Amino acid sequence: MVTTTAGKTARSAEPALIRRRLLDARMMTAVTAYVFAIYSYIQPSGYSSIYKTTAERLAFANSFGNSKGLRLLYGLPYDVATVPGYAAWRVGGVLAIGAAIYGLLVGVRLTRGEEDSGRLELVLAAPVGRASVGVATLAALGTGAVVLWVAELAGLAAGGVSVGGAAYLALATATVVPVCAAVGALAGQLAPSRGLALQLGGGTVAVLFLLRALADTVGGLGWLRWLTPLGWAELLRPFAGAQPAVLLVPIAATALLLALAGRIAAGRDIGAGLLRERDRSEPRLRLLGSPFGLALRNQRGALIAWTGTLAAFSYLLGTISKSVSPADVTKSVQREIAKLGTGSITTPTGYLSFLFSLLGVFVCVFVCTQIGAARQEEASQRLETVLAAPAGRRRWLAGRIALALLAAGALALACGVPAWAGARTGGVHLGLGRSLEAGANMLPITALFLGIAALAYAAAPRWSGPISYGVLALSYLWELVGALTGAPRWLLDVTPFAHIGLVPNEPFRVIAALIMVAIAVVAGAVALELFRRRDLVGE
Amino acid sequence: MAAIQTWELSKRYGDTLALDRLELTVEQGEVYGYLGPNGAGKTTTIRLLLGLHRPTSGRAELFGIDAWADPVGAHRRLAYVAGEPYLWPSLTAGETLEFLARLRGPDGVDRAYRDELIHRFELEADKKVRALSKGNRQKVQLIAALETRADLLLLDEPTSGLDPLMEVAFRHTITEAKERGQTVLLSSHILSEVEALCDRIGILRTGRLIEQGTLTELRHLGTQTVEATFAGAAPALPPLPGVHVTGTAPNALRFEVQGEIEPLIEALAGHQVLTLHSREPSLEEIFLRHYGQEPDGHHDGGEDRSQR
Numbered sequence: 021m022v023t024t025t026a027g028k029t030a031r032s033a034e035p036a037l038i039r040r041r042l043l044d045a046r047m048m049t050a051v052t053a054y055v056f057a058i059y060s061y062i063q064p065s066g067y068s069s070i071y072k073t074t075a076e077r078l079a080f081a082n083s084f085g086n087s088k089g090l091r092l093l094y095g096l097p098y099d100v101a102t103v104p105g106y107a108a109w110r111v112g113g114v115l116a117i118g119a120a121i122y123g124l125l126v127g128v129r130l131t132r133g134e135e136d137s138g139r140l141e142l143v144l145a146a147p148v149g150r151a152s153v154g155v156a157t158l159a160a161l162g163t164g165a166v167v168l169w170v171a172e173l174a175g176l177a178a179g180g181v182s183v184g185g186a187a188y189l190a191l192a193t194a195t196v197v198p199v200c201a202a203v204g205a206l207a208g209q210l211a212p213s214r215g216l217a218l219q220l221g222g223g224t225v226a227v228l229f230l231l232r233a234l235a236d237t238v239g240g241l242g243w244l245r246w247l248t249p250l251g252w253a254e255l256l257r258p259f260a261g262a263q264p265a266v267l268l269v270p271i272a273a274t275a276l277l278l279a280l281a282g283r284i285a286a287g288r289d290i291g292a293g294l295l296r297e298r299d300r301s302e303p304r305l306r307l308l309g310s311p312f313g314l315a316l317r318n319q320r321g322a323l324i325a326w327t328g329t330l331a332a333f334s335y336l337l338g339t340i341s342k343s344v345s346p347a348d349v350t351k352s353v354q355r356e357i358a359k360l361g362t363g364s365i366t367t368p369t370g371y372l373s374f375l376f377s378l379l380g381v382f383v384c385v386f387v388c389t390q391i392g393a394a395r396q397e398e399a400s401q402r403l404e405t406v407l408a409a410p411a412g413r414r415r416w417l418a419g420r421i422a423l424a425l426l427a428a429g430a431l432a433l434a435c436g437v438p439a440w441a442g443a444r445t446g447g448v449h450l451g452l453g454r455s456l457e458a459g460a461n462m463l464p465i466t467a468l469f470l471g472i473a474a475l476a477y478a479a480a481p482r483w484s485g486p487i488s489y490g491v492l493a494l495s496y497l498w499e500l501v502g503a504l505t506g507a508p509r510w511l512l513d514v515t516p517f518a519h520i521g522l523v524p525n526e527p528f529r530v531i532a533a534l535i536m537v538a539i540a541v542v543a544g545a546v547a548l549e550l551f552r553r554r555d556l557v558g559e
Numbered sequence: 560m561a562a563i564q565t566w567e568l569s570k571r572y573g574d575t576l577a578l579d580r581l582e583l584t585v586e587q588g589e590v591y592g593y594l595g596p597n598g599a600g601k602t603t604t605i606r607l608l609l610g611l612h613r614p615t616s617g618r619a620e621l622f623g624i625d626a627w628a629d630p631v632g633a634h635r636r637l638a639y640v641a642g643e644p645y646l647w648p649s650l651t652a653g654e655t656l657e658f659l660a661r662l663r664g665p666d667g668v669d670r671a672y673r674d675e676l677i678h679r680f681e682l683e684a685d686k687k688v689r690a691l692s693k694g695n696r697q698k699v700q701l702i703a704a705l706e707t708r709a710d711l712l713l714l715d716e717p718t719s720g721l722d723p724l725m726e727v728a729f730r731h732t733i734t735e736a737k738e739r740g741q742t743v744l745l746s747s748h749i750l751s752e753v754e755a756l757c758d759r760i761g762i763l764r765t766g767r768l769i770e771q772g773t774l775t776e777l778r779h780l781g782t783q784t785v786e787a788t789f790a791g792a793a794p795a796l797p798p799l800p801g802v803h804v805t806g807t808a809p810n811a812l813r814f815e816v817q818g819e820i821e822p823l824i825e826a827l828a829g830h831q832v833l834t835l836h837s838r839e840p841s842l843e844e845i846f847l848r849h850y851g852q853e854p855d856g857h858h859d860g861g862e863d864r865s866q867r
Binding site: 297300304405553 | 606609611612613630631632634635637638639641643645646647648649651653654657658659661662663664683684685686687689690700713
C-alpha cells in the first residue's frame with residue numbers, strides 16, 4: 021500500500037514541501053486576510069458611530085434585522101442591538117461565505133491544481149511518499165485558516181469588539197475554511213482536471229449556501245442549518261449564548277472528508293481522477309471556424325454553470341423579496357440604512373434593486389474570468405500557434421472581449437427573467453419589462469470593468485488577474501462600507517457603483533451609463549492597440 | 560526576393576541581449592539549418608520572424624513583407640511548428656487540425672495531403688489531445704504545418720519527442736517539401752538531421768550568428784584529422800603552421816590540420832609511411848568546437864528568458 025512509504029520520506033522533505041505549499045497559497049491567503057481584517061474593522065466601528073444610543077439601535081434591530089431578504093445574505097441575526105451582536109451578524113455571515121470560497125479555492129489548488137500542472141509527479145518522483153504530500157497540504161490549509169482567524173480577530177478588536185468575543189466570532193468564521201477546503205480536496209480526488217474539480221466543489225459550496233439561506237429565511241426549515249458549515253458557524257452563536265460544543269461538528273466533518281480524500285489519493289493513479297473522462301470522441305466540427313468559436317466552445321461549460329447559478333439565485337431572491345416591509349421603519353432609520361451602501365432596501369422593490377446590483381457584481385466577476393481565460397490562452401503559449409496563422413491580434417482580442425460582452429448580456433437576461441418569476445411567485449408585483457431593465461442596467465458597469473480588465477491584460481499581462489479583480493473588489497467594498505467611514509461625498513463617488521441607478525426602485529441613470537460605456541470603449545480600444553504592440557508573454 | 564531577410568535584428572529582454580544584430584538571409588527553396596546551444600536565441604529569432612515579439616532594433620522581412628508591421632500578410636505564406644506542443648486538451652487531434660486549418664481560410668490546406676500525413680505519421684485523429692503523449696502532440700503540430708503546403712516552414716525543434724521511425728517519416732516529408740520548392744528554417748539540436756536535410760547551416764551562439772555556410776564550407780573551417788603509422792619510429796617533423804601533432808603510439812602520429820593539408824603531405828613525403836588515414840570533421844565536431852570557444856565579447860544568451 022502506498023501510504024506505508026511515508027516513513028521512508030527524507031527528513032528534510034516535509035519542511036520543504038510545507039514551505040512550497042505555503043508559498044503556493046500565499047497570495048490568495050494574504051489578499052483574503054487583508055479583506056477580512058478591513059471588513060471586520062469597518063463594520064463594528066461604523067455601527068457604533070452611527071447608532072450611538074440604545075433606542076436607535078433597537079429601531080434598527082427591529083426594522084433591519086428581521087428582514088428575511090437580508091438574512092439570506094448575511095445570515096441569522098441573534099442580537100443586532102449591540103455592537104458585538106451586530107458585528108456577529110454583519111461580519112460573521114458575509115465572511116463565512118468568503119471563508120467558504122477561500123477554502124474551496126485553496127483546497128482545489130493545492131491538490132488537483134498541483135497535479136494538473138504535472139508538478140506533483142515531479143515531487144513524487146523524489147523519495148517522497150504520498151502521505152507526506154498530504155501532510156504538507158494539510159499544514160498549508162491549517163495555516164490559511166489560522167491566518168484568516170487572526171485577521172478577523174484583529175479587525176474586530178480594533179473596531180471595538182472585546183478580544184475574547186472577537187476571538188470566538190472569528191473562530192466561528194474560521195471553522196468554515198477547513199470544511200470547504202476538505203470539500204475542495206475531495207473534489208480534487210474525484211475530478212481528473214482542475215476546472216472540473218472547481219466546478220464540482222463550487223456546486224457543492226453553492227448548495228451549502230442555499231441550505232443556509234433556506235434555513236434562515238423559510239419558517240420551519242431551521243433544521244437545515246445543521247447540514248451546512250455556514251449554518252454551523254451560526255449555531256456556534258457568537259455573542260448570543262455561545263454553543264462551543266457545536267465546534268465538534270465541523271471538526272468531525274473535516275476529518276471525515278479528508279479521510280475519504282486521503283484514502284482515494286493513496287490508491288489511485290496520479291494524474292487521473294475517480295471520475296473518468298473519455299479519451300476519444302467523434303469529431304464535432306461546430307465552432308471550429310475561428311478563435312472566437314473555439315473560445316465559445318471552450319467556455320461553454322463555464323457559461324452554462326454561471327447562467328444556471330445566477331438564474332437560480334435570482335429566482336430565490338425574487339420569491340423572498342415579499343418579506344421585506346417598510347412598516348415601523350422611520351425615515352431617519354431608512355436614511356441610515358441607505359448609508360450602509362445597500363440603498364433603500366426596506367421595500368420589496370428596493371430590496372430587489374439592491375439584489376440586482378449584487379448580481380451585477382457577479383456579472384462583473386464573470387467578465388474578469390473571461391479576460392483571465394484569454395490570458396491563460398497566451399500564458400500556455402497556445403496563442404502563439406493561433407497567431408502564427410494568418411489571424412490578426414487585434415481581431416483575436418476583440419473576439420474575446422465580444423464573447424465576454426455577449427455572455428454578460430445573456431447573464432443579465434438570466435437574472436431578469438427568473439427574478440421576475442420569483443417576485444411574482446412571492447406575490448410582489450414587478451413587471452417583466454422592469455425586471456429585464458434591471459438586468460440590463462448592470463451592463464454599463466459590466467462593460468466598464470470589462471474594459472478595465474482588458475486594459476490590464478494588454479498593459480500588464482502577468483498582473484491582469486490581480487489588477488482586474490482587485491479594482492472590482494475595492495470598488496464594491498468601498499460602495500458597501502465607504503459611508504460608514506464618514507468620508508466626504510466626492511471620495512464616496514470614486515467607485516462606479518455609486519453611479520448606478522438602482523433599477524427598478526430608482527430610474528436608470530442614462531448619463532452615468534453613457535459615461536461608463538464611453539470609458540469602456542476607450543479602454544477597450546487602447547487595450548487592442550497596446551496588445552497589438554507588445555510581446556506575447558508566457559507563464 | 561529572399562524568403563527570410565533580417566537587418567541588424569536585435570532583441571533585448573530587460574538587461575539580457577537575446578539576439579544581437581542578426582543578419583540572416585534564407586533564399587526561396589532553401590532548407591536552412593539553424594543551430595545553437597540552449598538559450599542561444601533560436602526561439603527568439605523565430606518569434607521575431609513571426610511578429611510575436613517586437614524587435615528592439617533592426618527588422619525582419621518574409622518574402623518582402625515586414626514581420627512586425629504586417630504579420631497577418633506574412634503568415635499567409637508560412638506555417639509554424641512551436642518548440643513545445645501546447646494545444647487545447649479538450650479537442651481531439653482531428654478537431655485541432657480542423658481548427659488550425661480553418662484559421663487559414665476555406666482553401667488554406669490540402670486535405671488529401673492531410674490524410675496522407677495522418678497515415679504516414681500514424682496519428683490517431685479521434686484521440687483527445689489530453690490523452691496524447693508529447694510525441695503524438697508534436698505530430699499534430701507537424702501535420703497542421705505541413706498540410707498547408709506554405710511557401711515557408713518555420714520549424715522550432717520539430718522532431719523533439721518523435722521516435723526514430725517518425726524521425727524518418729519527418730525527413731522524408733521535408734525532402735518532399737524541398738522538392739516542391741518550399742523554404743524551410745529548421746531549428747534543431749539533432750545534427751544528423753541537419754546534416755541530412757539542410758543546404759546551408761547557421762550556428763548561433765549567445766545571440767550572435769558566429770558561422771554560416773554550406774556543410775562543405777563549414778568543414779573547410781573545421782579541423783581535418785590525419786592519422787599516420789610509420790615503418791619505424793615516428794619521425795620528428797619540423798613545426799608546421801596550422802598543424803597540431805600528437806603521438807598516439809611509438810610508430811604513429813595524429814595531426815589536427817586547420818586549413819590547407821598540402822604542407823603536411825610534403826613534410827611526410829620523406830618518411831616511410833605505412834598507412835595514412837584522413838577524416839573530415841563531422842558537423843558535431845564543428846559544432847562542439849564552436850560551443851567550446853570563449854565568446855569574443857560579453858553577451859548573455861536569452862532564449863530561456865524569452866520563454867517567460
